Amino acid sequence: MNILITGATSGIGKQLVLDYLADGHHVIACGRSQDKLDSLAAEAKADEHLSTCIFDVTDREQTLEALQACQEQNNLDCVILSAGVCEYIDDAKHFEPELVDRVFAANFFGVVNSIAGVLPRMKRGSKLVVVDSMARMFQFTRAEAYGASKAAIHYFAGSLRTDLIKEGIQVITVSPGFVKTPMTDANDFEMPMRVTVEQASAAIKKGIDKGKPHIAFPRIFGFILAFLQRLPYRVQIALSKRMKQS
Template identity: 60%
Template sequence: MNILITGATSGIGEQLCRDYRQAGNHVIACGRNKEKLAALEASTTGPGKFTSLAFDVTERDAVAHVLGGYAKAYPIDVAILNAGVCEYIDDPQHFDAALVERVFAANFFGVVYCAERLLPHLQPGNRLVVVDSMARQFPFVRAEAYGASKAAVHYFARSLQADLAGTGIEVVTISPGFVETPMTDRNDFDMPMRISVTDASKAIIKGLAKRKQHIAFPGVFGWILASMQRLPMGIQMALAKRMKQSQK
């Protein structure tokens, strides 16, 4: 298969590139840094092919030129839109709106810009895979920008899923919990049930192989968050406040 992956030079995206190439697929690795993409190609092994595309998902013109140009010329069976960032709001009374804009630029509009260029060239049986986060399910403290961006991209993907019904193009959503990546390594709080990037990649590959429309992992943590989401708002807020106090 021809599998395109954004955010390919670190975390989940990097591991997916390694695992899919090892399994004999053609990996189209997308990232901002040409040097990191070259290093990734040199360090991956397996019978699969490797193509790198260097562009920033937050720059619509660059996405149109590089990704759009590639999608027009070459087939893509699965496009995994994985690129994302996380920034926290430490002072909610004096936050910088530019922080929220940066997070939405990568996590939401990065997906929108890529989908805009990919969808016209996808064929029946192809899949557009969007990575959101379990964080969208609960009002975690300091996560206003990150959680909101992931909630937005999940809704965007699910609506696309409905609108594309009947075209044969599948839209898949992926909701990871805490995964050991450079992004979560910067967190200064407890991350329950955090899993390795290897296990995250395995969960995604297994779920896609089964043609699932939604993939969430780890399962127990997802069940806990789904249960918390169904609690009365007052109880949810009480739990969120306890989390805030535990981070002080």
């Protein structure tokens, strides 16, 4: 398979690159930093099945151009959009709207730009995988921007899933719980049921192989959040407030 992965220079995206290469697939690893892409190539021991592509997903023109050039050389069987950022709001009363812009620029519009860049040339039978987050399922404290961006892209991808059925392109949404990566290493609160990046990559690969429309892990954490969402708002607020900075 030819698999294109964004956010390939760190965390979940990087582990997916290494695991798909180990299985003998051709991987196009996308990142915004040439140094980080070079380090990834070195870590993959200059695997001949690895190629790289550089663009910043928040730059629409750059993203469309880079992805078009990439697809002129490769027929993509699977596209995994993992690039994303996380910023929390510490002072809710005086929050900076620019923070919300930054988070949406990467997590919502960055994914939209990437989808617009790959979709017109994707063929029947190919898969488009969008990584959102279980954060979209519960109103966590300080996660106004991050959670909203993930809820928005989950909805966008879900709607696209229906509309692309006739084109024979499968849209898969991925909602991870906490995964140990540089993104969550920066967190200053307890992260229940955090899984390793190897476990995350294995769960995503397995779900894609099985052609699941939606992949969520760890499943039990997903069930808990779905249950919490049905509780009265007063209870939800009390629980959310407990996820304070330590």
